[in-house]
Amino acid sequence: xxxxxxxxxxxxxxxxxxxVHFDIAPGECVALVGPSGIGKSTVLRILxxxxxxxxxxxxxxxRMAVVFQEPTLLPWRSVLQNLTLVHPDLGTAGARAALDRVxxxxxxxxxxxxxxxxxxxxxxxxxxxATPPDLLIMDEPFASLDPETAERMLAxxxxxxxxxxxxxLFVTHDRAEAERLADRILRLDGxxxxxxxxx
Amino acid sequence: xxxxxxRATSPRTVTVLSILLLxxxxxxxxxxxxxxxxxxxxxxxxxxFRQELANGELLYHLGQTVVRVLWAFALAMGLGIxxxxxxxxxxxxxxxxxxWLVIFLNLPALVLIVLCYLWIGLxxxxxxxxxxxxxxxxxxxxxxxxxxxxxxxxxxxxxxYRMSWRRRMAHIVLPQLAPFITAAARSGIAVIWKIVLVVxxxxxxxxxxxxxxxxxxxxxxxxxxVYALSFICVMLLVEWLVLQxxxxxxxxxxxx
Ligand SMILES: Nc1ncnc2c1ncn2[C@@H]1O[C@H](COP(=O)(O)OP(=O)(O)OP(=O)(O)O)[C@@H](O)[C@H]1O
Ligand SMILES: [Mg+2]
Numbered sequence: 001x002x003x004x005x006x007x008x009x010x011x012x013x014x015x016x017x018x019x020v021h022f023d024i025a026p027g028e029c030v031a032l033v034g035p036s037g038i039g040k041s042t043v044l045r046i047l048x049x050x051x052x053x054x055x056x057x058x059x060x061x062x063r064m065a066v067v068f069q070e071p072t073l074l075p076w077r078s079v080l081q082n083l084t085l086v087h088p089d090l091g092t093a094g095a096r097a098a099l100d101r102v103x104x105x106x107x108x109x110x111x112x113x114x115x116x117x118x119x120x121x122x123x124x125x126x127x128x129x130a131t132p133p134d135l136l137i138m139d140e141p142f143a144s145l146d147p148e149t150a151e152r153m154l155a156x157x158x159x160x161x162x163x164x165x166x167x168x169l170f171v172t173h174d175r176a177e178a179e180r181l182a183d184r185i186l187r188l189d190g191x192x193x194x195x196x197x198x199x
Numbered sequence: 200x201x202x203x204x205x206r207a208t209s210p211r212t213v214t215v216l217s218i219l220l221l222x223x224x225x226x227x228x229x230x231x232x233x234x235x236x237x238x239x240x241x242x243x244x245x246x247x248f249r250q251e252l253a254n255g256e257l258l259y260h261l262g263q264t265v266v267r268v269l270w271a272f273a274l275a276m277g278l279g280i281x282x283x284x285x286x287x288x289x290x291x292x293x294x295x296x297x298x299w300l301v302i303f304l305n306l307p308a309l310v311l312i313v314l315c316y317l318w319i320g321l322x323x324x325x326x327x328x329x330x331x332x333x334x335x336x337x338x339x340x341x342x343x344x345x346x347x348x349x350x351x352x353x354x355x356x357x358x359x360y361r362m363s364w365r366r367r368m369a370h371i372v373l374p375q376l377a378p379f380i381t382a383a384a385r386s387g388i389a390v391i392w393k394i395v396l397v398v399x400x401x402x403x404x405x406x407x408x409x410x411x412x413x414x415x416x417x418x419x420x421x422x423x424x425v426y427a428l429s430f431i432c433v434m435l436l437v438e439w440l441v442l443q444x445x446x447x448x449x450x451x452x453x454x455x
C-alpha cells in the first residue's frame with residue numbers, strides 16, 4: 001500500500017501544502033487536479049522522495065518511474081542511450097521497441113536537443129514505461145502534444161496500465177483525461193492547499 | 200556569428216600569422232639590441248638547438264620535466280575534481296573546508312616548494328607533492344563552481360530510476376562538469392609546468408628547470424631560450440592535439 005501523509009510543506013516562510021493524506025492501492029490509478037501553482041508537482045516530488053523537507057511521512061515502493069513536467073533528459077547522450085543508460089536491462093533491442101511504441105523510431109542517434117518538445121516528452125514517456133514499475137508518477141505527461149499524438153500516448157498509457165498494473169498518480173488539467181484513466185480524482189484547493197476528493 | 204569581412208582569413212591562418220608576427224618582433228628586437236649575449240636572434244638558436252638535440256641532453260631533460268608535469272597534473276586534477284565535487288554538493292563540507300582553500304590559494308608557490316623540500320627532502324616525491332599542492336586549490340575552486348551549477352532535476356531522475364553510482368558519475372555528473380574540467384585543465388597545465396620549472400631550479404638535478412639554472416649561472420641566454428622554447432612547443436602540441444580535440448568531442452552535443 002502506498003501511503004501519503006503530508007501535514008505541512010513550506011518553501012521559506014510560505015506554507016504551500018496543509019494536510020494532504022491519501023492512499024493508493026496496488027494497481028489503482030489516481031488523478032490529481034487543481035489550479036496552476038497550487039502544489040501538485042510538490043506533492044509528486046514528495047511522493048517520489050526527491051523532496052524530503054516536509055512534515056509527515058510517505059510509504060513508497062522501491063521500483064518507481066517518474067515522468068516529470070519537464071522532459072529531464074540527458075542532453076549529452078543520444079536518444080537511444082537515454083533509455084539504455086537508465087534501464088541497463090532493457091538492451092538495445094528493447095530500447096528500440098520502446099522508441100517505436102512512442103513513435104520515435106529512426107531518431108535513435110539524435111541528441112535530445114535535436115527533438116521537438118513534443119518528441120522529448122514522448123521520449124520521457126518511453127523512459128517511464130520501459131520497465132514495469134510498482135509506482136508510476138506522471139506530471140502532465142500529455143501536455144503540449146497535438147490531439148492525435150496525445151490520443152496515441154493515452155492509449156499507450158492505458159495498455160501499459162492494463163498489462164503491468166502499476167499504482168499510478170498523475171497530474172492533469174484535462175478533465176476528460178482524468179476521467180478516462182483514473183479510478184479516483186483528487187483535487188487540491190485552498191491556501192495552504194488541502195485535499196478535496198471529487199469522485 | 201560571423202561578419203562577412205572576417206571570411207577572408209580562416210582562424211588557422213590567423214594563428215600562424217600571429218605567431219609569425221611575434222617572431223618578427225623578436226628579430227627586430229634582436230637587431231636593435233645588437234648583442235647576441237643579451238638577446239640572440241631566433242636564427243642564432245638553431246645551432247645550439249641542433250647540438251643539444253644531437254647529444255641527447257635536450258630530450259632527456261625534456262622527458263624528465265614532462266613526466267613531472269604529467270604526475271602533478273594527474274594528481275592535482277584527480278584530487279581537485281573530487282574535492283571540488285564534494286564541496287560543491289555539500290554545504291556542510293564546504294563550510295569546513297573553505298577556509299583551508301582560501302589559505303592554500305593564497306600561500307605563495309615558493310613557500311610550499313621550500314617547505315616540501317625541507318620536510319620531505321630533496322626528492323622526486325617532494326617535487327611532485329609541491330607542484331600538486333600548489334595546483335589543487337585552483338582546480339577545486341573551478342570544479343566547485345561547476346558542481347554548484349548542476350541540474351538538481353537530473354539528480355532526482357537518477358535517484359528515482361536508481362542509476363548506479365558509476366553511471367551517474369559517467370553520464371550525469373562528468374558531462375555537466377566537462378566545461379569546468381577543461382577550463383581547469385587548460386589553466387592547470389600552464390601553471391603546473393611553470394611551477395615544475397621552479398621546483399627543478401631549486402632542488403632537482405634534471406629537467407628543463409635544472410638546465411635553465413645551469414645556463415643562467417653561465418649567463419648563456421641562447422641556451423636558456425632553447426630549453427624554454429622547446430617546452431613551450433611541447434605545450435602547444437598538447438593544446439592542439441589533446442585539449443582542443445577533447446573539448447570538441449565533449450561539446451559535440453551542443454553543436455548538433
Ligand atoms: N523550489 C521552490 N522554492 C520556492 N517556492 C517553490 C519552489 N517550488 C515550488 N514553489 C512554490 O510552490 C507552489 C506550488 O508549486 P508547484 O510546482 O507544486 O505547483 P503546480 O500545482 O505543480 O503548478 P502547475 O500546474 O503550474 O505545474 C508555487 O506557488 C511555487 O511558487
Ligand atoms: Mg506542476
